[in-house]
Amino acid sequence: MKLEKSRRIIRVAKKILPGGSTFNKTAFFDEGKTPFCLVKGNKSEVTDIDGNNYTDFMNGLGCNLLGYNIGFINRAVEKEINNGCLLPFASDLEIQVAKKLKKLIPSAEMVRFGKNGSDVLTQAVKLSRYCTNKKHVIFGGYHGWHDWVIGSSSRSGGIPEAEKKISHKFIFNDFNSILKLHKKLNGNIACIVMDLVARYYPEKNFLKKVRDFCSKNKILLVFDEIVTGFRINKGGAQTFFKVTPDLSCFGKAMGNGMPISALVGKKQYMKKFNDVFYAMNFVGEKASLAAAKVTLDYYLKNDVAKEINKKGNFLSTQLKKIIKKYKLNNFIQIQGMSSRIIIGFKNNLDSDFLKKKSADIDQIVRFMIQTFAENKILCNLSVFINKSHSKKDLTKFAKIFDQICYKISNSKV
Amino acid sequence: MIRLNKNKLFLKGYKNLIPGTKIFDRFDPFMIGQTPYFFKKGKGSYSWDIDNNKYLDFHMSLGSIILGYSHEKVNHSAKKQLLKGMTFSLMNDLEIETARKMIKMIPSAEMVRFGKNGSDVLAAGVRLARYITKRDKVISCGWHGIHDWSLANTSRNYGIPNEIKKLSLKFEFNNIESLHNLIKKNKNEVACIVMDLCAKYYPKKGFLNEVKKIAKKNKILLIFDEIITGFRLHPGGAQKYFGVTPDLSCFGKGLANGFPLSALVGKKRYMRKANDLFYSLTFAGESISLAAGSTALDIYNDLKLSKELENKGNYLINKLQKAIDENSLNDNIKIYGMPCRPIIEIKHYSKNLSIKKTLSLNLIKDFAKKKILYNGSIFICKTHTLKELNYMSLIFNEVLEKNKKYFK
Ligand SMILES: Cc1ncc(COP(=O)(O)O)c(C=O)c1O
Ligand SMILES: Cc1ncc(COP(=O)(O)O)c(C=O)c1O
Numbered sequence: 001m002k003l004e005k006s007r008r009i010i011r012v013a014k015k016i017l018p019g020g021s022t023f024n025k026t027a028f029f030d031e032g033k034t035p036f037c038l039v040k041g042n043k044s045e046v047t048d049i050d051g052n053n054y055t056d057f058m059n060g061l062g063c064n065l066l067g068y069n070i071g072f073i074n075r076a077v078e079k080e081i082n083n084g085c086l087l088p089f090a091s092d093l094e095i096q097v098a099k100k101l102k103k104l105i106p107s108a109e110m111v112r113f114g115k116n117g118s119d120v121l122t123q124a125v126k127l128s129r130y131c132t133n134k135k136h137v138i139f140g141g142y143h144g145w146h147d148w149v150i151g152s153s154s155r156s157g158g159i160p161e162a163e164k165k166i167s168h169k170f171i172f173n174d175f176n177s178i179l180k181l182h183k184k185l186n187g188n189i190a191c192i193v194m195d196l197v198a199r200y201y202p203e204k205n206f207l208k209k210v211r212d213f214c215s216k217n218k219i220l221l222v223f224d225e226i227v228t229g230f231r232i233n234k235g236g237a238q239t240f241f242k243v244t245p246d247l248s249c250f251g252k253a254m255g256n257g258m259p260i261s262a263l264v265g266k267k268q269y270m271k272k273f274n275d276v277f278y279a280m281n282f283v284g285e286k287a288s289l290a291a292a293k294v295t296l297d298y299y300l301k302n303d304v305a306k307e308i309n310k311k312g313n314f315l316s317t318q319l320k321k322i323i324k325k326y327k328l329n330n331f332i333q334i335q336g337m338s339s340r341i342i343i344g345f346k347n348n349l350d351s352d353f354l355k356k357k358s359a360d361i362d363q364i365v366r367f368m369i370q371t372f373a374e375n376k377i378l379c380n381l382s383v384f385i386n387k388s389h390s391k392k393d394l395t396k397f398a399k400i401f402d403q404i405c406y407k408i409s410n411s412k413v
Numbered sequence: 414m415i416r417l418n419k420n421k422l423f424l425k426g427y428k429n430l431i432p433g434t435k436i437f438d439r440f441d442p443f444m445i446g447q448t449p450y451f452f453k454k455g456k457g458s459y460s461w462d463i464d465n466n467k468y469l470d471f472h473m474s475l476g477s478i479i480l481g482y483s484h485e486k487v488n489h490s491a492k493k494q495l496l497k498g499m500t501f502s503l504m505n506d507l508e509i510e511t512a513r514k515m516i517k518m519i520p521s522a523e524m525v526r527f528g529k530n531g532s533d534v535l536a537a538g539v540r541l542a543r544y545i546t547k548r549d550k551v552i553s554c555g556w557h558g559i560h561d562w563s564l565a566n567t568s569r570n571y572g573i574p575n576e577i578k579k580l581s582l583k584f585e586f587n588n589i590e591s592l593h594n595l596i597k598k599n600k601n602e603v604a605c606i607v608m609d610l611c612a613k614y615y616p617k618k619g620f621l622n623e624v625k626k627i628a629k630k631n632k633i634l635l636i637f638d639e640i641i642t643g644f645r646l647h648p649g650g651a652q653k654y655f656g657v658t659p660d661l662s663c664f665g666k667g668l669a670n671g672f673p674l675s676a677l678v679g680k681k682r683y684m685r686k687a688n689d690l691f692y693s694l695t696f697a698g699e700s701i702s703l704a705a706g707s708t709a710l711d712i713y714n715d716l717k718l719s720k721e722l723e724n725k726g727n728y729l730i731n732k733l734q735k736a737i738d739e740n741s742l743n744d745n746i747k748i749y750g751m752p753c754r755p756i757i758e759i760k761h762y763s764k765n766l767s768i769k770k771t772l773s774l775n776l777i778k779d780f781a782k783k784k785i786l787y788n789g790s791i792f793i794c795k796t797h798t799l800k801e802l803n804y805m806s807l808i809f810n811e812v813l814e815k816n817k818k819y820f821k
Contacts, residue, residue: 009506083454112431288673
């Protein structure tokens, strides 16, 4: 595999872009043994700068749910580029997209748009603080890069102590950890922010308990559906698990690669945006709204979620079989959900998404990522299934995984 | 007269679905029915609302448009990139191409980190400064986006906890004493000074150098907000225009002439530290905006462009001032800001705020009737012609004449 250009670009990138680029896109990809820089995508295939093709299971960190270069989306985007993608004030596209979100998502009575997932999650926190007149935030996982999330991670540099003292992490599926925080904080909790499936499914009754607890204690329940939205079910995880949040956040797959996100929720809270200030220059940008419009329309008319879950189910069954075959059950674990499989490690239940894994595990992760790449598969162990993946793509993935597990079980790593 | 039937109809639906105002305009969309709110097309200096009214546009998406709406070359690059993909799984070489151009043009830029919103990169800059200085407080003096540290300094600081508010301090532009005092009072607690260089006023002679000196002496990072000034005032930003180089600076808005792109740039010894922190966005490398930005930067990298904007602005300001003089409204209407972005402010000595508001609305309404989109802040773009500027000042005169009586 030729990687000369990628290697050259790593050197340049590290000189002028801190870290070489966005964190999740560079970890283990900046060692010269994998592609580093992509230049083109088509359906489930991407091309790196050296001209190598890969089947992509990263999918732009989950945003390309339909695959790359989708004709009908491109046409919608091109039309708005021609019309001028940023115009004064508002456009009727906002109304159209809001209406489609409302159709798809049960709790969406009103809508505000953003660009990043982080934008709308942080606005949800601000809105909750205002609506409840309370201060503390408790949250379950990764919800973007803003201070209230990163303050409790291992990369919390530059975040004021004052912020760290008012945002707290609870343990997913451990309702007691919420009760404990509630007691410790004297009930001064504005909202609970959580995703419904990151590594694990919610245990029976967990969500219901959280929902009831929030209602009883006047805490707003905010669902982070940035990953689960349109993926686990076209109506999001809230539809799948039949729990209704007060506010929820969507992004990533909403525009199939165009930068757009949305905060949706109950009218009684959302209308407080008449006081709470949220206005950014690019949130009405029309090329992304147009992409969202036709993408959501597609989700409405075709059960894409069902299709990718079926594909993912097929794959995860294969992967589990392989793990069993090589007796690696006590080490490697298939986590996540069918449409986004996480190849995880047992005994590594720490939910700090940034903490360095033990050196051994780092070594294995590196080996996996690089072996996948050698075999023309792009995978960072967070496996996003998209609609364009063919059975052949999935079978190939399983085959390489088999080789990887074989080597691991024979300690060839 | 303009017909705004569809505008009125759509607003009802909009208000039921989308709460609050999306943009910063000093006036809420309650004006609807009298002025347009929904737009469908823009080309050069003109925009079209959904009732198909065509306006000579000085709004320019609040300054995100420098070259005119729907610029041919910029669009061409964006559309070419569209066929290759939008957001990739790994980095894309356009990040490097665009970063390199910024590094060439902007004095303080040795490394670059992209974002989508201006607010993103300003918050990233503040976090970096807090990390480097190991201090928490931030001093600023204008509008720097929606995040807590910035919003805390405004009157609409709802939903921000007190302990966070306390970390944000405000100084007065062009008042070096106010800065001195703040820093003295908060000795060894201030991480950075965030400021734009030319919002309403030009910096007084020596002011910026003095700020830089104070920052350096107290080991405070200096961050310039070039969201509006960048590429408009000078290809190298206000920092180049005024000859003062900050530690970090933030660009957005016009960076990609309407495509959503922003950037934090700065000196290597600071930017390198960003690697210890966590600033990561799924869409930060979204390639269509980068392609647009890269092409826009090529066009911006020409002193003639900023000179042209300045000349046009000066030409217009002269004419507007004349109209103000002729209507003897010098005590009531004042023009501030840079020539490429004149700000027209109305002073009304009546204590009755609603009169002032009505008056401002009247102006906007009357301009709209004459098919000019104006909201007090005038953004000059490359495609504005002298003829268009003449028309603008003619209507300005008419509008003033008509509304003169309300000032008394
Ligand atoms: C669950 C979850 N929430 C929020 C985010 C933040 O979204 P963005 O990167 O668009 O700001 C992510 C992104 O990876 C995510 O996975
Ligand atoms: C000077 C200045 N800084 C920052 C911002 C924030 O940028 P954005 O709205 O893209 O977040 C703005 C936006 O209008 C601005 O004018």
